[in-house]
Amino acid sequence: MTYPRLLIIGLDCAEPSLAFDQWRADLPTLNRLMAEGVYGELESCIPAITVPAWSCMMSGRDPGELGVYGFRNRADRSYGRMVVADSRAIRFPRLWDILGNAGWRVAVIGVPGTYPPPPVNGALISCFLAPSTDAAYTFPPTLAGRVAAWTAAATPGRPYLLDVPDFRSDDKQRIARDIYAMCDQRFAVATALLEEEHPDFLMLVDMGVDRIHHALWKHMDPRHPLFVPDSPFADAIRAYYRHVDTQIAGLLTRCGPDTAVLIVSDHGARPLMGGVRINQWLIEQGDLSVRAMPDTPTSLDQVEVDWSRTRVWGAGGYYGRIFLNVRGREPQGAISAAEYERVRTDLAARLEAMPGPDGCPLGNRVFTPRQLYRAVRGIAPDLIVYFGDLGWRAVGTIGGTGIFTQENDTGPDDANHAQHGMFIWRDPQRPGGGRRFDRVQIYDILPTLLRRFNMPIPEGLRGTALNL
Template sequence: MPHPRLVVIGLDCAEPSLVFDRWRDDLPHLSSLMDRGRYGRLESCIPAITVPAWSCMTSGRDPGELGIYGFRNRLDRSYDSLSIANGSFVKVPRLWDILGEAGWTVAVVSVPGTYPPQLVNGALVSGFLTPNTDAEFTYPSGLGMQLRAWVDRYLFDVPDFRSDDKPRILRDIYDLCNQTFSLALNLLRDREPDFLMMVEMGLDRLQHAFWKHMDSRHPLHVPDSPFAQVIHDYYCHVDRCIGQLLACCGEDTAVAVVSDHGAQPLMGGFCLNQWLIETGYLVLKSAPTAPMRLQPSQVDWQRTKAWGAGGYYGRLFMNVQNREPDGIIPLASYQQERQKLIEHLEAIPGPDGRPLGIKAYTPQQLYRRVRGVAPDAIVYFQNLAWRSLGSVGTESLYALENDTGPDDANHAQHGLFVFCDPQHPGDGRELTGAQIYDVLPTLLSRYDIAAPPQLRGRALAW
């Protein structure tokens, strides 16, 4: 069987401190790749979340250039136009497109940002954010029937992973992992591609569901939990799956293992919209009697200067004259008003009275170009150790729980990058300074394939 030239194994949310240090001795296949190649932390984009990070990695473009600022993006300047950012938002070639143009056959499995599927020189199976198996989720389209025959219960994600039903979540995570690696193995055997890329989503879902059970730093840590070892055991399971996949590859196959961001304990949440209400930026038509999600119909837009959104990070939107339908901030005052709001926000203390550690960025600071409708500010709370809560009507500005369901972990700014190329052996040294934008030009440079012009990243020296 011809062997692939390049395999990219994506591990969504894989935390470098666990793989490189804490559990390295328990992960023999990953450790062997590190020993025979090079590895290091990989600085993610801002925001460091699945959407847009995988598209940034595979295209070498930043979120502003892609016009993707999170899972949901404003389609226009109206107040209720949020839409899920799917693969159709990406208007530039990605790694598999460039390799296909160079004559490589490709197999792409469960990479976020690939639904709806587009034409490739080979096979593509969309994953996360695909609505269901009734939708077209493969290229070619007939491949979907074949995949259903391989798998009893087809999963695109872990259903309802923010839930208290931990045993069911754990079963679904393993099922999703086994399915993803099984699909990758079957495509390797059946299609014999030159290039395979797959992304395993289970690590992300597992850490969101179980981090407090293993980490005494977590404010809601569960001592002596029966789930204390599940994250460790799952990393070991993923390592075994990687070993099985690599056993189907040749000795000359180059292997990259990447994660889009890392993970850390969720230390708290800040009620961004409630703070905007209490400081007079956001005005509601009537006060909520209980915590609830902010609805555009609740807002008195003719008296509101700003509103926000919850999530792993915060998004701030400003109500500007002749830009939003009922904007009240004069365009001439916009920059000054935004800077004043950012300074006010960054001075917020935590519940202990000390600075909470808030950093707000404007899109123009972060991105080389700003496409689409970007937030007016992107807000990190304590470098993502805290998350943004969008609810209104809360009694406090601070919370230990997420407002969209149980959640133990938040993202961390650095993921990981491991690259082992038998044609150019590494010395096991750790890389420094690698960014998510560097992955594409680095991989292309190994095969003397010209990268698209004006990429944000650079080919890493080996």
């Protein structure tokens, strides 16, 4: 029997316009897989961010069904308590659970949303949510020692990197070195697991594409407002795509002739035009009240909010999360239940009409959870906002002057996410002949793979089993 039967290589944030168009000639492995298979854009979930997107892809459920609306979610109806959504938040089986229950041996490496490491029928190495390798980050726990040995051979002197440390900093040389080391480690571990464990299914996610986009996009893209002409990093992102392409080629040599291969990203990338200081805007709109305004940009958590006079507040990130302060729901609610829909509708209209720095409409897209999701579990934002349709990020600070900023509240960041990622599907049993297929959603991946391997498709999945 061919091992593995199915190989999934996730490239977090891989941008289709780069891989399919601008740099295709530089990527011989991806180009060959495209020529032999089917490929296209993959529409992400809303919000198009790593957590929850990989879990949506692997479970066939949307963020509302999962109850996961971002990396950090409101733990309760208090004003400040946000918690990280880790593996314990995912209550639906993911692909490796379904395959494992059917008797497949699985190997899972670095897929976001897998810390703490859940038990699987095989091996699992968890993701960047793990605090360090001192924590129990593998299943079984004894796997950690083998990972350390494989890592020492691949990158001598470097510990296994769960993520790039401090990837939002100005030390670009160090960030680039760490990105390459992390990539080499991931693929070395994947190779070792293929050779020693012979899994039926192997999935790894390389976070390096995402990290290098965020660190270095302005060095290559003249569209970026802070573009750096003649930068020594001008070719850094393209060079990294080439490096990943080479690593994929090496991993494919360890696979059998009948291995089906999926290359996939959870969302795309685009230049970050700036930040919208959402809480500052809400103060100017009269929706948010603080007892004393700081002189310099300060986190809302660090100032005294007058909740009795506050109707709305927001949280920053690649997209905006807007929360209404509802009487009987929040501790000091200022909006009655009867007013709720009117206030939310008015607020959404004002957000959609928001002018940009040039006075023209910024092009915001505003959603309610029930517009987006089939169910709304946990504590969802009352509104979800794509500022400038993801051209701008949400910044949560207040104080100082201005609604718009080039200063990010979490450190230097050059890129935002784009709604469409990419997929390449190469199935030796069903050659695709280089066909492009663009009407694919992130929710379609799970049912499509299950149907391909003649597995029962669970009831209630959001996506469709496609004939790829």
